[in-house]
Amino acid sequence: MPQTPTQLLTRMRSVSPTSPRLVWHGREGRIELSGRVFDNWVAKSSNLLVDELDAAGGTTVAVDLPVHWKTLALVFACWQVGAVVVLEDDDVRSAATVGTSADADIVLSSQAGVEVDPPRLLACVALGSLALRWDGTLPRGAVDFAAEVRSHGDVFLDAADDPGAASAPLVRTPGGMLTAADLVDTLALPGGHGRGRDSAAGAATTDTTSTTYTDAGSPTLLLEPGVGLLRALSAALAVWERDGALVLVEDGVPVTDRMLSGERVTDRLGTA
Template sequence: MTPLTLGSASQNVPEDFPQLLELLAGRPQPAVVCYRPRGADGEVGAEPDSTDPDGTEPERVELSGRVLQNWAVKLIGLFTEELEEIFDPAEPTPRVLVDSAPHWKSAAVVLAASSLGAQVVTAAGATDSSGTASLAVTDRPQDWQSSPALGQAELAALSPGLLDESFEDAVGQAIPAWVLDISAEVRQHPDQLLTPLEPVRLPEGVESGGIGTGGAGAGGTALVTRTEWAADAVGALLSTWAHGGTVVLIDGMPEDPVWGQGRWEQALRNEGLA
């Protein structure tokens, strides 16, 4: 595997989300690279292959800016149709908690919900700190279904596997009908926005590249591990994408057993981070 090669970053950093989505749509280079332990979270079908006989090699997937924008647009359609009361521009700013492992699907949710004007926070294991969340998006819906931490918030499930499968297909566990299964529903939505987005401005600091831990400069690469994700990585993601960079999401830390045998260092070298 060779390091990623990025094209030249745009000289004009977007000021709002419609401009950011347009920038990503014109970008064939990677915008998100996701590493994940094989078979994590009880995923069904995580069988070893011939290149990984012991079944422990972390999985890797990358999304170009164009593909990330495509998923974000589909999610915008899903959210505005299924959760219109939350994302109604006439209502107060919603708060969206993305309680999950760092993942490309979570990154697409961050982009989509932020584009609709929501205050988005990433976390891991945050069922006791949802605050006044309007929507909780999680890869562990079973932990939220009967939790008082959910309060009046809506609940949406995000399947943990790298493939875009329904939650039940991914983990072999059904979820109640009142829980929105994002991966099961999102493909039904169009690749194009049916109505123009409101020109919601990007957070302050994005243009200078100074927002969020680990944000990359022009055309650079930002590493977001489980630690950065749990500390809220939204600013780092948006700033990196706005400057034409790549976000590398790693569901783990160097000390995790799956990253033994020099795999962590190799992953960083693959992405030009070491």
């Protein structure tokens, strides 16, 4: 049985909390989050979801965000408060996709021009690592994530975790509900090393490289640019269960040998 997101966060705080857990290579540069720092961002985001957007157990949250370190913090925050994340097709992201999740209670979006009708709530998420506020006109009634999140508490005291949480739905997709076990066990790593949690730490290659990285300990998994959010979440659960690190690369940023060696990458997950 895989660990729940809340159990993973607890482990991040207690097992090598200063070790890298999430690394972002974006156009603005490199960002490294240790387990303690990632947990801190999740806690702040959880408190924002509860205090500003009335999130609670069973709340549905449409995530209209690309693969990004802030996205992972927000998704884990949703799970920490007991909310279900609503995702559309990984290959389709436009302002119109929000409308297909019309029954979600909350929408998180990084796109300009998105509006929702009450009683649905909207949080606009500026993705710039140093962004202090939403760039542009904030839609009426929307919460500015970047402007508000830092004022919220560093600890979340009401994590929604219980003995049955491992079987609780975490994600709703057009294909149905997915639990933590579903997400981890359906992750197919490239390179012919099988599926599921046992493959997360195995050596892997992508169709775009002939280089193979192997490591017997905790994995460092690099996600190629273009990997969809659902696969990224599956990878995060699988890798962090093994006390590993996840490396995300923004579209347009080249994956170089220097990046691979500098991050000590043991595995790569591509879009195929």
